[in-house]
Amino acid sequence: MKHLPTSLSAFEQRRALLLALATQSAAPLLAPSAAVAQARPIITRPVPSSGIALPAVGLGSWITFNVGNDRGARDRCAEVMRNFFAAGGRLIDSSPMYGSAQEVIGYGLSKFDKIMGPVFAADKVWISSAARGPGQIETSRQHWNVPHFDLLQVHNLLSWQEHLPMLLAMKAASRVRYVGITTSEGRRHREFEQVMASQPLDFVQVTYNIVDREVEQRILPLALDRRIGVLINRPFRQGELIRTLNRHALPGWAVEIDCTNWAQFLLKFIVSHPAVTCAIPATSSVAHVLENMGAAYGRLPDEPMRRRMVAYVEKL
């Protein structure tokens, strides 16, 4: 498995190959417009602390990759990963909290070692005991089967006062590239802001979608101000938004931002925010991962269009 491209240009060189793979493997499943979209450059965002470009759509693993020892399900997840990389994706996010998801990611990375792209491995430390944090990280690394993680985050701020110094020490020793914290569904935002304001973070991970927009008020501006990258979890509210919106027709003007389905509509809303680095929708479906990756191509909404998108969804 290729890991941690040493430069942006190396990544760019591989992208042409990946796009060719995407066309070959995904063409039967892609709508024509999505296939056309993938012929264009993938939308990337620079990591503020390093300038390295990341594709704006990543892959989460909560629930979807927790399939235990079911070999058939593991193979389907590996197929999702193969298509994700083929479509230009790089960042995969997981956590020790997600059951077997880390092992399933490791399985997928090993299975398609020769053809997968360079993974940006994002994981978390999630344990109350500070002393057991390093051991948990090492176990996670072994599950992923990667030399080291690109990003380690303190999951849901659990024991962050203890874990963060340890992660920063790992970063200083070049054992991890970036350090961050996470929360979800709007919890502990006040404390979250305090950590953002006081600690040298590279990334934060929060919930943000077209109906849950609280982070627009303080956290996203603070991230811009502090030059902190932002990963977005629950972009579809665990599928609830997609299920609801699928009962309605996509507005005709969605074509102006190259959206062919609601998943792309929702993701383009998220990644068009200037503070957002990468959205990480989770799926166990190849068709859905290709839909999601379609959001990383084509035009993005500007501010008036973003307001129009919100108004449209709120009316439904």
Next chain:
Amino acid sequence: MSEWWTYRPSDFLLFSSRTYHRLFELYNADIWPLQILALVGGIAILALLHSRIAWRSRVITVILVCCWLWVAWAFHWQRYATINWAATYLAAAFAIEAVLLMWIGVVRDPFRVDSIRTTRVRWGIAIFCFALLVQPFLGLLLGRSWLGLEFFGVTPDPTAIATLGLLLTSHRMSWLAWPIPVLWCLISVTTLGVLLQTG
């Protein structure tokens, strides 16, 4: 956990309904034909409840204890823990229940039904029969395949419900053995409810 009041049951869900049901399918395939043995054990319990054999209560206890230990080890520890980290604690809880049942069975000799005339005993037997003979097939109504059905003695739901039924028939009520099966039933109902809700 701070702001605990903001958490909903769905926040603790770690797997999809497809994964959960598949877990039972793979488990049933792995342990076949143990389900038949467990069914025979359940029918034996029913027969022993009405028999006059002196050691019947102890035999019932041994069968029940074997079921709880099996579910603790083979289901929770070996299978469920692969998709739910909390299952290791559930395995421990089921093992503790086995110890409690053993203690109650040996010390208090509880499972002797001399008369089925009382409402409590009738309810107890009805619940036991439901868990043994009816509950496994309810899964079919909920869209589960034959391979994914849950059987008394080898999966937690029917085992816990059957145990509660048996405890109701007990002529010497021992409340010590109630909390774990009741707690499991609450956990299971919540899990199934969230899985139904989230699709």
